Amino acid sequence: MSDIVDLTAAERTRILAKSALFDPPPAGLADGRRDLVGLSRAELAAEMASIDEAAFRVKQLWHWIYHQGVTDFSRMSSIARPLQRKLAERFVIGRPEAAVEQTSSDATRKWLFRFRDGQQAETVYIPDPVEDRGAVCVSSQVGCTLSCRFCHTGTQTLVRNLGAAEIVGQFMAARDAYGEWPSPKGETPRLLSTIVLMGMGEPLYNYANVAKAMTIVMDNEGIGLSRRRITLSTSGVVPIMDRAGAELGVNLAVSLHAVTDALRDELVPLNRKYPIADLMAACRRYPGASNARRITFEYIMLKGMNDSEAEARELVRLIAGMPAKVNLIPFNPWPDSRYEPSGKAALERFSGIVNAAGFAAPVRTPRGQDILAACGQLRTEGRRPRGQ
Numbered sequence: 001m002s003d004i005v006d007l008t009a010a011e012r013t014r015i016l017a018k019s020a021l022f023d024p025p026p027a028g029l030a031d032g033r034r035d036l037v038g039l040s041r042a043e044l045a046a047e048m049a050s051i052d053e054a055a056f057r058v059k060q061l062w063h064w065i066y067h068q069g070v071t072d073f074s075r076m077s078s079i080a081r082p083l084q085r086k087l088a089e090r091f092v093i094g095r096p097e098a099a100v101e102q103t104s105s106d107a108t109r110k111w112l113f114r115f116r117d118g119q120q121a122e123t124v125y126i127p128d129p130v131e132d133r134g135a136v137c138v139s140s141q142v143g144c145t146l147s148c149r150f151c152h153t154g155t156q157t158l159v160r161n162l163g164a165a166e167i168v169g170q171f172m173a174a175r176d177a178y179g180e181w182p183s184p185k186g187e188t189p190r191l192l193s194t195i196v197l198m199g200m201g202e203p204l205y206n207y208a209n210v211a212k213a214m215t216i217v218m219d220n221e222g223i224g225l226s227r228r229r230i231t232l233s234t235s236g237v238v239p240i241m242d243r244a245g246a247e248l249g250v251n252l253a254v255s256l257h258a259v260t261d262a263l264r265d266e267l268v269p270l271n272r273k274y275p276i277a278d279l280m281a282a283c284r285r286y287p288g289a290s291n292a293r294r295i296t297f298e299y300i301m302l303k304g305m306n307d308s309e310a311e312a313r314e315l316v317r318l319i320a321g322m323p324a325k326v327n328l329i330p331f332n333p334w335p336d337s338r339y340e341p342s343g344k345a346a347l348e349r350f351s352g353i354v355n356a357a358g359f360a361a362p363v364r365t366p367r368g369q370d371i372l373a374a375c376g377q378l379r380t381e382g383r384r385p386r387g388q
């Protein structure tokens with residue numbers, strides 16, 4: 001047993017070290033000013049100390065940056081003018097720049113954000129068709145190291161990780177676009193109140209930055225999203241799943257897509273490293289798995305590949321006893337993709353079997369397909385600079 005634990009710990013260390021090689025360049029501007037977005041409270045305190053300001057400034061700044069969404073020091077009315085000027089000389093409160101913004105016929109909105117080094121990633125806002133709220137789907141990497149067969153992002157190699165500032169920045173820029181910060185009357189924003197880490201990249205292969213960004217958005221004196229309003233989707237990086245569960249405790253979504261190792265090896269090549277049995281064991285260990293906090297299993301429905309009745313029954317066997325729900329995602333095609341989405345009858349049969357076993361198994365309606373904003377359609381032109 002201890003051997004297994006040690007091996008997992010060693011593997012985790014190896015993954016985290018390798019991931020750090022893909023971190024972004026330092027978050028400063030050409031003129032030497034530093035971006036305050038994306039710093040932890042401790043880092044912000046260190047910046048204040050470096051300009052001889054007291055630690056209580058951290059609380060003030062945190063409120064303005066993350067609660068009020070202010071990007072201009074001169075609007076920080078609880079801070080005296082001379083200090084506002086001093087801060088503006090040394091720091092910025094940055095946002096990624098929206099290079100392209102598109103709105104789908106179903107009101108889904110997609111941004112292509114450009115970061116300081118010119119790399120780009122996509123972010124999608126998915127309004128809830130019934131309730132007056134919605135989810136922001138953020139990217140965690142430019143490209144992806146993995147190459148799932150059905151995924152457009154997977155056709156792009158990993159260019160680099162997104163930093164914490166860039167991950168939080170996507171959400172903050174989306175809030176800017178909707179004017180979703182507290183009004184002077186104190187009304188709290190509602191529309192952009194959920195984050196799904198389901199954009200480009202594998203969040204658990206960029207765990208350090210993702211964890212830092214989520215710690216910032218969960219901080220009660222700032223954006224203050226509860227962990228229940230955040231869902232992290234992984235293709236199954238087993239050694240990091242435990243860590244994410246213990247440290248962040250956000251909702252977990254697992255991209256399963258196949259019920260046999262033979263097929264999953266092909267569709268989600270990471271399965272060769274962490275096969276289904278290991279993945280399921282990690283799901284069963286995931287903390288907080290109670291009926292209120294079910295694990296979501298994502299299952300792309302690919303015509304004639306993984307959508308048979310026998311596979312539905314096997315899926316039920318795999319997740320038996322787990323607090324779980326299954327999201328059936330009709331395959332979203334992209335240019336040159338080689339699969340076809342399952343037909344309506346197959347979707348209904350599959351969903352019916354999983355449902356009858358006591359698991360919710362909704363068929364997800366693709367959103368934003370006309371602007372290539374649906375699951376698995378995101379991709380940018382980013383390339384890794386030569387020599388790296």
Ligand code: SAH
Nearest residue numbers: 151198201202233234235255298332375376
């Ligand atoms: N890397 C993570 C998160 C990003 S992908 C992961 O794989 O979970 C977000 C979701 O979109 C995953 O469930 C992924 O399997 C799914 N997806 C990818 N390509 C898709 C496509 N063409 N059609 C529908 N869903 C897709």
Ligand code: SF4
Nearest residue numbers: 144148151154201235
């Ligand atoms: Fe990467 Fe997720 Fe796409 Fe697989 S499905 S290639 S893990 S982004």
